Amino acid sequence: MRILVVEDDKDVANFVVKGLREAGHVVEHTPNGRDGLFMAASENFDAIVLDRMLPGGVDGLKLLETLRAQNNHTPVLFLSAMAQVDDRVKGLKAGGDDYMTKPFAFAELLARVEALTRRGKSDAPTTKLMVADLEMDLLSRSVKRAGQKIDLQPREFRLLEFLMRHSGQVVTRTMLLEGVWDYHFDPQTNVIDVHVSRLRQKVDKPFPQPLIHTVRNAGYMLQLEEP
Amino acid sequence: MSEGTLPQPALAGGGAVRKLTQPGLLRSAGVRFGVIYATLFGLSAVALAGFLWWSTAGLLDRQITAELQQDADSLVSVYFDEGLPGVTSAMKDRINGNIDDDALYLLADPEFHLIAGNANAWPAEMPIDQDWGSLRVKRDGLDVLMRVHAFDLPGGYRAMVGRDASVRQNLSRLMEGALFWAAGIAVVLGVVGAWAVRGLFRATIADVSATAMAVSAGDLSRRVRVHGQDDEFDLLAETINDMLDRIGRLMDGVKQVSNAIAHDLRTPITRARTRLEDASIHAKTEADLRQAVDRALVDLDGIVSVFQALLRISEIEAGARRSAFARFDLGAVLADLAELYEAVAEERGMTLSSDVTQGLSLFGDRDMIQQAVANLLDNALKFSPEGGAIEIRAWQDGALVRVTVTDHGPGMQQADMLRATERFFRAEQARSTPGSGLGLALVQAVAQLHGGEIMLADAQPGLRTTLVLQSSLTDDKSATLTAA
Incomplete structure (x- = not known):
């Protein structure tokens, strides 16, 4: 995927660019808001990682607002040191698709950027999700694996749905909290791990091949092969 | 925490802290209050004097006028009853009855030849067509000011009645003198009073300003003195003191929190630092190094989450x-x-x-x-x-x-x-x-x-x-x- 990184801090930018390239993406970088706007508007990117406070007279918010005014819907992830809830709300209102605060873990950033690009593609409403022999019918709200029906609680269903929609991608605990429970804080207790492990009991345990894998220091991934 | 770490008020930049006791004379609120006091005092003195004048000299004036009018009216009615001789005799009677010798009666024919009266001639200085006036009349060798009223009688005769107005003149002269002195006293009292008001004003706010200055210089323990009279100034002092109490509590809270931050974050930071330094010096294998770095990262994440929690609390407390x-x-x-x-x-x-x-x-x-x-x-x-x-x-x-x-x-x-x-x-x-x-x-x-x-x-x-x-x-x- 082609990703644009607009970030003025040299160390952070190098780190992000290097990490994204290692993950197999094509990355362009500019430290300057004006250049960032120019590149974002004139070239085609799958996602933009955008700092808020930028030199060059165009800050991140302004850049995004201008971009959206031109009807450009490239997914944008804000990466900012402005961590107040109101800052986050402002960023999302301006048209941002996700908001991460510094300091950050790279695994989280990577997972979120990849989730964004996936979201950009699947616009058509799906009624059925399939990963290997796991089948989810969104209309009848039923789940089958290898033809065998699996009974899930509503919350377990939504958790599995989220994992299946992001199959082949790392999904972090924070993403699950936000995406499945709509919580925007980090509980001190390992609540997500417990719920995933319950889901595993039903989805993976009775079958020879596990589908839900733990990715060390990052989160979970649902796919056939070991990550 | 010592006082030295408190932010010191900036003394540069055009005297950010102006000494409150030495403002320019025109800018001084004390002088302004004094001037207002003096002006009000002067105005009320003038109003009082005006009223005094009106109720003494003015009253006398009005009394004489009424008396003259009455006299004239009765002479006119005598003329209608008894004719010219009646008027003449009535005048004579009145002149004789006037023991104080403060009245003037004159009766003249159309050519202004005197027919009766207690003067030598019709006063030339009285204009013919004027009914009311003041005349200087010589009586017993004295120049006397008289208030006179001239009026016509049928047949072209003209009569005049008058009263000695020297009492009023004396009185008004007396009053003028008194008022002049009173004005002088009023000015002196006004100035003295203004000065006193200014001093009082300064004395009242001196404590407030001294306290405020001490506080802004860093001494948060100072309070404004409450005099226990339960007046507006006490109310002000109490309000200011309440405000200072609250500021003090907030400062204590901030101090306590920053101490706590310094202490509670020092521990995990020390741990992370030690781990990294230890790994940098002693790690034999890459796996050891990696493990140490990962654990330091966990420590740092802990520190970040403490910061985030602190910021969130203060964000919530700010009510934003x-x-x-x-x-x-x-x-x-x-x-x-x-x-x-x-x-x-x-x-x-x-x-x-x-x-x-x-x-x-x-x-x-x-x-x-x-x-x-x-x-x-x-x-x-x-x-x-x-x-x-x-x-x-x-x-x-x-x-x-x-x-x-x-x-x-x-x-x-x-x-x-x-x-x-x-x-x-x-x-x-x-x-x-x-x-x-x-x-x-x-x-x-x-x-x-x-x-x-x-x-x-x-x-x-x-x-x-x-x-x-x-x-x-x-x-x-x-x-x-x-x-x-």
Whole structure:
């Protein structure tokens, strides 16, 4: 995927660019808001990682607002040191698709950027999700694996749905909290791990091949092969 | 913390701290009050003098005028009854009856030849067509000022009556003198009074300004003196003192928190630093190095989360987040949280039961309430023994909503309960468990933003935490929000 990184801090930018390239993406970088706007508007990117406070007279918010005014819907992830809830709300209102605060873990950033690009593609409403022999019918709200029906609680269903929609991608605990429970804080207790492990009991345990894998220091991934 | 670390007031930049006791004369509020006082005093003195004048000299004047008019009227009526001789004899009678010799009577023919009267000739200085006037008349060798009234009688005759007005003249001269001196005294008194008012004013605010200066110079212990007279100045002094008390408490809080930050963050920072340095010097294999770096990262993440919690608490305390207030289904929120944590409780061999009134609604910030209750549940799970029961209950209580989380762990000492909501406070027996000591501080901030409080109680055994919230908190801001 082609990703644009607009970030003025040299160390952070190098780190992000290097990490994204290692993950197999094509990355362009500019430290300057004006250049960032120019590149974002004139070239085609799958996602933009955008700092808020930028030199060059165009800050991140302004850049995004201008971009959206031109009807450009490239997914944008804000990466900012402005961590107040109101800052986050402002960023999302301006048209941002996700908001991460510094300091950050790279695994989280990577997972979120990849989730964004996936979201950009699947616009058509799906009624059925399939990963290997796991089948989810969104209309009848039923789940089958290898033809065998699996009974899930509503919350377990939504958790599995989220994992299946992001199959082949790392999904972090924070993403699950936000995406499945709509919580925007980090509980001190390992609540997500417990719920995933319950889901595993039903989805993976009775079958020879596990589908839900733990990715060390990052989160979970649902796919056939070991990550 | 020493005073040296307090921000010193800037003395540069055009004298940011002007000495309050030496303002320019024209700018001085004391002088202004003095001048206002003197002006008011002068105006009232003038008004008083004017009234005195009007009620003495003026009254005399009016009396004489009325007397003359009456005299003239009666002479005219005598003329109609008895003719010219009657008037002549009436005049003579009046002249003879005038013992004080302060009256003037004249009767003249159309050519102004005197027919009767107590003067030598018709006064030439009296214009023919003028009815009222003042004349200087020679009487007994004295020049006397007289108020006179001339009037016509039928047949072209003209008569004149007059009264000695020297009394009035004397009086007015006396009054003029008195008023002149009074004006002088008024000026002196005005100036002295203005000076006194200015001094009084300064004396009253001197203490306030001295206190304010001492405070701005860093001495927060100074207070304005209250004189105990319960007047406006005492009220002002008390208000200022209350304000200073509050500032002092806030400063103490800030000091305490910054001390706590310095202390509580030093520990994990030291740990991370030691780990990195140790690995840098001693690590033999790449795996060792990597492990040390990873653990240092965990430490740093812990530090970041403490910072985030602190910032969030101060954000909530600043009240900035009322903007996100809306009505939501508290029952559903609590049911979700209970479900989220119930799995954890079960995994740890505990039970979590919930008893929430159906249809419980709250006007507030959903995210914040979620986080607050999650913090309470985190605590309950952390301190419950294996097999322990945790209960979450919520119900409407008048205008309040109460949410309780009860565990049956070791509970908390009474003294610790009082301090439990302080930032970074951790009870002695909790020090071995992970945590930053910010959880309940955040819960308290959330409760206060919702017009409520947090209460801790002994659940015998265990701890019961009650979150009290206003179910329909309305202030101006939120009222407009609901209207919008």
